[in-house]
Amino acid sequence: MKKTIIIFIFFVLTIENAFSLIKVDITRGNLDPLPIAVSPLHIDNKSEDFKSLKEKKLGEEISKIIEKNFKSTGLFNPLKKDAFVQKPDIAHLKPRFEDWRLIKAQALITGKIVVKDKKLKVEFRLWDLTAAKEMLALSFTTTPTNWRRVAHIISDKIYERLTGETGYFDTRIIYVSEKGPKDQRVKKLAIMDQDGHGTKYLTLGNELVLTPRFNPTNQLVTYMSYFKNMPRVYLLDIETGIQEVVGNFPGMTFAPRFSPDGKKIIMSFAKDGNSDIYSMDMETRVVERITDHSAIDTSPSYSPDGKYICFNSDRSGLQQIYTMRSDGSQVKRITFGSGIYGTPVWSPRGDLIAFTKMRKGKFYIGVMRSDGTGERLLTENYYQEAPSWSPNGRVLIFYRETKSDSKGKGFTAKLWSIDITGYNERLVKTETDASDPSWSSLLSK
């Protein structure tokens, strides 16, 4: 995916970090989202046509993507455009702050687009309406077909400026697309933009595929496939489409995940009824055994500094979550609550572990500190599992299945997201039924 975009941050007009009046607190559920006006980006009259791109509509479309992104956070309330009081081009030069305050907006985004010499140049500004000043101004140049990504990058920059956290809009989700009756599901690897746009299918559905996960640079995916009826962990290069088996194991390998530096794949290997955790160095192909226990050890996930691993084991009799040093030493059980636990995933911020909890016939997605304290259950449902973190560690995406009737009808699998505050639960739209989501890191860093 390296080829897809080269974006130059052209010039920074101003960045004022100090003392803005508006600041969005994302550490708790926000019941009073910030009213924000996203003015359509105006098209510079020097603009040229580019292929089939309807550049006249581009300004409008980009502003709509930004609005949709902001709305999805639950932290912002994008105002309706028909109440807007100034033309986009004039507002972009300098807004009449008192007029925008009249429609209760607290922040305003304006912008300008030029398509020239087959390049798209987008310039935008964020205005603090209460303090009557500019908070941020940036400009990007890229190829015109990348216009959706520009909208996501602008969203990230503004989110960052207003919340003090990095954004998660210029990202992708890889997942398993599902079709067909429950007992004959056809599953394919699929990838899409975080907002559900641009779905591409990476496998044909000839064999069962499960649990895809990105490497840190989002170019490689590790997943499990039943190719030739041999369940093994595979590596897929998204750009070239080349797939290869990971390691040379004489049995099932599963539950793969990359190390935070992308140099290793960690996974389970099952032999003679016992699953243990192994890692493989991608360059040297050296395989290292990390756990050696007669119980099931699976679902390993590294801490972001690579020093620790959290994993799932039933060595106590039932599924619980454990941590250990990445060499397998200092194994420590961290879950003791009632119920059983699975799918631990370490937050990219390092502070929390997300998990699935099963208790009295219900499934929960929750988070806890990495020592097992401070457990918080975010959502309860009939069936849900497999949380994956947004790159800023603020949102979890997971999948949820519905109950089926005696004929297997009524079964669905869908992606959902929820903030770690427990608020803002949302259906993530996909073209087909979907499961096993994995969130990429930011595509442009």
Add this chain to the structure above:
Amino acid sequence: MKFNSALKNFVLVLFSTLLISACSTAKKASVDTVDDVYTGTDTVEYLANGVPDRVFFATNKSSLTTRSRDTLRKQATYLRKNKDLTVTIEGHADERGTREYNLALGERRANAAKDYLMTYGVSGKRISVISYGKEKPVNPASSPLAWSQNRRSVTIKAN
């Protein structure tokens, strides 16, 4: 009084019908699972006459019940008689667990069956195992009965 006795008969018939149907539901429930393990025959196929192809497990467990061991001894006898046969044992889990753990659990169940066949004289070289976790339910319903039928290991002729 003729009317009365006719009514009486009718009530009697009705009562006994209710009694029978009550019996049959009670009987059905007790036949289907014992201690969370499916004991019915609805989904079972046969490797040969009198040789069931599958055994069932309790939730999150991979231990073999007396009944399962009986089935596996029949399979072992059959396989010892048919020396050229090789088999694949598929291990499965129900849908009420996390996907990755279920893959491991299916593998453990298939190996529990394999180990037992080996104890009864079938060479391990003739048996391969594969786990499907919760991916291939035999009964797609979301009910305790369906889940008990799906927690299984199935011996399939491979040649």
